[in-house]
Amino acid sequence: METTYKKVLIITDTQVAPLYLEDVKQAFSSQVTVDDYVVPAGEASKSMEQYSRLLDACISLQLDRKSLIIGLGGGMVGDLAGFVASTYLRGIDFVQMPTTILAHDSSVGGKVAINHPQGKNLIGCFYNPVYVIYDTDTLLSLPLSEVRSGFGEVIKHALLSDAEWCDDLFQVNVSKLSPEQLNLYLSKGIQVKADIVEQDEKENGIRRHLNLGHTLAHALEAELGYGEITHGEAVALGIWFSLRASEKHLGASLPTEKYAKWLIQNNYPIHLIVNINKNRIIERMKWDKKTVESQIHYVLLEAIGKPAVITIEESKLDELLTDFLKEVSQIDERN
Numbered sequence: 001m002e003t004t005y006k007k008v009l010i011i012t013d014t015q016v017a018p019l020y021l022e023d024v025k026q027a028f029s030s031q032v033t034v035d036d037y038v039v040p041a042g043e044a045s046k047s048m049e050q051y052s053r054l055l056d057a058c059i060s061l062q063l064d065r066k067s068l069i070i071g072l073g074g075g076m077v078g079d080l081a082g083f084v085a086s087t088y089l090r091g092i093d094f095v096q097m098p099t100t101i102l103a104h105d106s107s108v109g110g111k112v113a114i115n116h117p118q119g120k121n122l123i124g125c126f127y128n129p130v131y132v133i134y135d136t137d138t139l140l141s142l143p144l145s146e147v148r149s150g151f152g153e154v155i156k157h158a159l160l161s162d163a164e165w166c167d168d169l170f171q172v173n174v175s176k177l178s179p180e181q182l183n184l185y186l187s188k189g190i191q192v193k194a195d196i197v198e199q200d201e202k203e204n205g206i207r208r209h210l211n212l213g214h215t216l217a218h219a220l221e222a223e224l225g226y227g228e229i230t231h232g233e234a235v236a237l238g239i240w241f242s243l244r245a246s247e248k249h250l251g252a253s254l255p256t257e258k259y260a261k262w263l264i265q266n267n268y269p270i271h272l273i274v275n276i277n278k279n280r281i282i283e284r285m286k287w288d289k290k291t292v293e294s295q296i297h298y299v300l301l302e303a304i305g306k307p308a309v310i311t312i313e314e315s316k317l318d319e320l321l322t323d324f325l326k327e328v329s330q331i332d333e334r335n
C-alpha cells in the first residue's frame with residue numbers, strides 16, 4: 001500500500017459518522033488532508049445519484065492517483081465507496097473499514113457496485129481494496145436488526161461448508177451472542193469466502209456458490225424497494241427457498257425444518273413475503289447475474305457443504321415458488 005497519501009476521502013453514512021468518523025480522522029497525521037462525505041444511511045444510497053455526487057466531490061477535492069478513498073461502514077458504504085474508487089481516474093487506492101457483521105462478507109472478494117431500480121448491483125466491477133481494517137469492537141453498537149441481517153450471510157457460509165457448524169448455529173439466538181462466539185463465526189465465514197474467491201476471483205465457476213439464496217433475495221429487495229428488507233434478511237429467506245427447492249428438485253436431504261425454526265425464533269421478517277407478487281418476482285429473478293440466455297441458474301445444495309449451480313425451467317420455478325409461498329404464509333399465520 002502507498003504510505004504517503006496526501007489526500008484521503010472517507011466515505012461513510014449518517015448512522016456511522018457520529019459513532020466512528022472522528023476516531024478515524026484523528027488517526028491521521030497533520031501532514032494528510034482528510035475530508036469526508038456522509039451519505040444517508042440505508043440501501044437507497046447505493047444509487048446512481050449518490051455515485052454521481054461522490055464523483056463530483058472527488059473532483060472538487062482534486063483527488064489524484066496518489067489519493068486514498070476509505071469506505072467506513074457496512075456493505076452499502078463499502079460497495080458504493082469501492083465503486084467510486086474503482087472508476088475515479090480509472091481507479092485509485094481504496095481501503096475498506098467494515099463496521100457490520102454482514103460486512104465480514106462484503107469487504108472480502110472485491111465485488112463493488114451500485115443498484116439499479118431493475119435489480120441489485122447491476123452496475124459494478126471487481127476491485128479489491130488495498131487493505132481491510134475490521135475492528136470488531138464497532139459491532140457492539142449495531143442494532144439487533146442488523147445483527148440478524150449479518151447472520152443471513154454467516155449461516156450461508158456455514159451451509160456452504162460445514163454441517164457441524166450449521167448445527168451449532170441452529171442453537172444460536174442472535175441477540176445473545178458473546179463477542180468470542182461472534183468473532184469465531186466471523187473468522188470462519190471470512191475463511192470460507194476467501195477460500196472460494198482465491199480459486200475463482202471473477203466468478204466463472206465456484207464463486208457462484210456464494211450466491212446461495214441471492215437469486216430470490218435480490219428480487220425481493222428490488223421488488224419491496226431498496227431498504228424495505230435488509231440484504232441479510234432477504235438472503236436468509238432466499239436460503240430457505242433454496243433448501244426447499246433442493247429437497248424437491250434434487251431430492252436432497254437437508255435440515256430445512258430446523259432452518260425455518262431458527263428463522264422464526266430469531267424473528268426474521270417472513271411476513272414481508274407473504275403477499276409478494278410471484279410473477280413479478282420471477283421476472284426480477286431473470287436479472288440475476290448468473291442468468292445466461294434467459295435461463296435462470298440457481299444455487300442449490302446436494303448436501304450441506306455440497307452446493308451446485310442448476311438450471312431451473314420457469315414452469316418448475318413457478319411451481320416451487322408457489323409451494324414455498326404457501327408454506328411461508330401458513331407458518332406466518334401460526335406465529
Ligand SMILES: NC(=O)c1ccc[n+]([C@@H]2O[C@H](COP(=O)([O-])OP(=O)(O)OC[C@H]3O[C@@H](n4cnc5c(N)ncnc54)[C@H](O)[C@@H]3O)[C@@H](O)[C@H]2O)c1
Pocket residue numbers: 013014015016019041042043046073074075076077078079099100101102103105106107108109110111112120121138139140141142143146149150153230231232
Ligand atoms: N460486495 C459484496 O461481496 C457484498 C456481499 C454482501 C453484501 N453486499 C452488500 O452489502 C449491503 C448490505 O450491507 P450491510 O448489511 O452492512 O448494510 P448497511 O451498510 O446499510 O448497514 C446497515 C445499517 O447499519 C448501520 N451501521 C453500520 N455500522 C454500524 C455500527 N457499527 N453501529 C451502528 N450502526 C451501524 C448503517 O448505518 C445502516 O443503517 C448490500 O448493499 C449488499 O448488496 C455486498
Ligand SMILES: O=C(O)C(=O)C[C@@H](O)[C@H](O)[C@H](O)COP(=O)(O)O
Pocket residue numbers: 105109111120121153203207208210211214289
Ligand atoms: O462475493 C460474492 O460473490 C457473493 O455472491 C457474495 C454475496 O453475499 C453478495 O451479496 C454479492 O454482492 C452478490 O453479488 P451479485 O454478483 O449477485 O450482485
Ligand SMILES: [Zn+2]
Pocket residue numbers: 105153214231235
Ligand atoms: Zn449477499
